Amino acid sequence: MKKSVSLACIMAAAFGVAAPASAFEPDRPVEFIVTAGPGGGTDIFARTIQAIIGKYELMKAPVVVTNKGSAGGAEGFVYAATNKGDAYKLAFGTNNAYLLPVRAKVPYKAEDLTPVAALASDEFVLWVNGKEEFNTAAEFVSKAKETPDAMKVGGSQSKDVDHILTVMINEATGSKLGYIPFKSGGEAVVQLAGRHVAANVNNPSENLGQWQAGMV
Secondary structure (H helix, E strand, C coil): CEECCCHHHHHHHHCCCCCHHHCCCCCCCEEEEECCCCCCHHHHHHHHHHHHHHHCCCCCCCEEEEECCCHHHHHHHHHHHCCCCCCCEEEECCCHHHHHHHHCCCCCCHHHCCCCCCCEECCCCCEECCCCCCCCHHHHHHHHHHCCCCCEEEECCCCCHHHHHHHHHHHHHCCCCEEEECCCHHHHHHHHHCCCCCEECCCHHHHHHHHHCCCC
């Protein structure tokens, strides 16, 4: 993941720090709400910030990370929306925060959430199992065309970015890749390493360990 702002900017935006004289100092635990399952990019990012806060003692109050990724992340966004104005609860999510109310019946509206800061920009990569002989995306697509509906792409959530990218590949190439949603990008890479899916489109942080081990 590429960090788009410094930690100082993140904390200033997150906790409403305008100037030292009016600094907000949490006096009880702060909850980072991850709108995805454990092991995915969103989860890794939230826990990285949690670790940095603790290592450099950026605040006295502890940070607790909770995963609420059910229903494509709607569980976490609803939880955040029902705690509107609570500076001790910060949701970590993707643009799914805005996509969900448009494409699904969820008990919150995009305007129920207050944007704080854009923290990262993901570079999505097409990954295949390390034992496959694909060297290019073109070879992967060619194989997908030879075996219609047989090749599946795993992803973190239905109708989110992973799913949309799979559909876009099909529309651009004429392939018929299927899509299987899992609870997180971490689970998707486990399924890929076990050859239960043909590919995934995770960001680098989610597949890094398996790639270094030659598994993907």
